[in-house]
Amino acid sequence: MWRIWQLNCFAGRAFTALELRKKLHGKRYPLHIIDSVIADVKCKGLLNDDFYAESFSRSRWLTANWGPRRIKQALAQKGVSETVANKATKQVFEEDDPDMSNQDMLHGMSKSSMDRLFVQASKQWLRGQDASPEKRKARIIRWLQYRGFSWGVTGFILKKLQSQFPP
Template sequence: MNKAYTLQEATTKMEKYCAYQERCHKEVVEKLRSMRMIPQAIDKIVVHLIEGNYLNEERFAQSFARGKFNIKNWGRKRIVRELKIRNISTYNINTALSEIEDRAYYKTLDNLAQKRLSQITEKNPQKKRKKLADYLLYRGWESHLVYEKIKELIP
């Protein structure tokens, strides 16, 4: 049987949950629901977390964008899609994207494309281009950037 939490226990648990790693409102609400908290308690706890600065969507979005770009090499489109799934506002998404410098963005695309190209064993240039394009598009890179890069790498 699931443990029943008092408001204070749930609040303390959520403070730790948010302190451990940046969270978005949606994750916190889902976690509280999984703890079988009633909607009024969820609202009260979320307000407490925001006031205590445990929960900050702008900070979450910035951290998320930086992490996914630097560690997973995601493009802007994939980052935007994932933030929208988490119900992050357009303002916060734009703020988060401004965390990524253009120079670093293009350099990462170049490195990613070259690394992937070296792994593709396909001999047919057309199929090679398609494989590289599919890979980069899946990772959320803008199509015009992907096709420019492919023209440059596979003449």
């Protein structure tokens, strides 16, 4: 019976160790069984918080334009350690390019990540063309901050938008 549940559980989506622990606890399994199951699936490679964190980070960055801070908060809620979350967001936003030097980094983001963010921010900026410059500025700041980007990234993108699309 456990094998069937195991296959069904992991067929839908990946889990962190904490999420699986909560799921099993909710089904009223004894704690020693829960610990045994988690150890078993980790041993088989079916449960890996490092892989989960990197996959989750990349997904949220590419589909929802979430920034590092928001991704780290979501990972913390899922029980991923701060160290693992930092490593995952670093992999996604710095894109571990061996040819990239520290000079190619802007506020903790690779040039390609910053360029991608600028394209998305440009779409938001151009949507509010009928609004005053102050409202457009406030709107883009809220948009970037809500998504979890630092003030350094927000300021850089804002200056670039204002120079690229003058009023």
